[in-house]
Amino acid sequence: MKTITDFAAAINSHDLEKITALMSDEHTFIDAHGNEMAGKETMKAGWDSYFGLFPDYYIEIEQIFSKGDLAMAYGYAGAGTGEKAWKIPAAWRAIVRDGKIELWQVYADTKIQFERMRTRAPNRITTPS
DSSP states (O other), rough: OOOHHHHHHHHHOOOHHHHHHEEEEEEEEOTSSOOEEEEEEHHHHHHHHHHHTTTTTTEEEEEEEEETTEEEEEEEEEEEEEEGGGGEEEEEEEEEEEEEEEEEEEEEEEHHHHTTTSSSSSSOOOSSS
């Protein structure tokens, strides 16, 4: 699905305007810990904050399966260089309507990235995974 690959490209370029343009007004983000954030502007700030934590964050989508408005993608997410670099298997569930991402849900074990940052994984993450 082109919308999903465009969204991934916008994430990889850290282009907040493109990311936001691809979200529906009712956009909902669910992180790898089940925390939900709703609204385009809320998520724009969330992505900005996440890119502050991981300035070289990227996702690699290997394959997308879709049926109607629902899509599942899998691949990897990663960031960092040297000893603090991490790359983890990840999957994303998306609902795409009228060329906009209405739902973006992340499935990944985020323990590695927090260990590499030498911090303890928080109980509640309020920024994108």
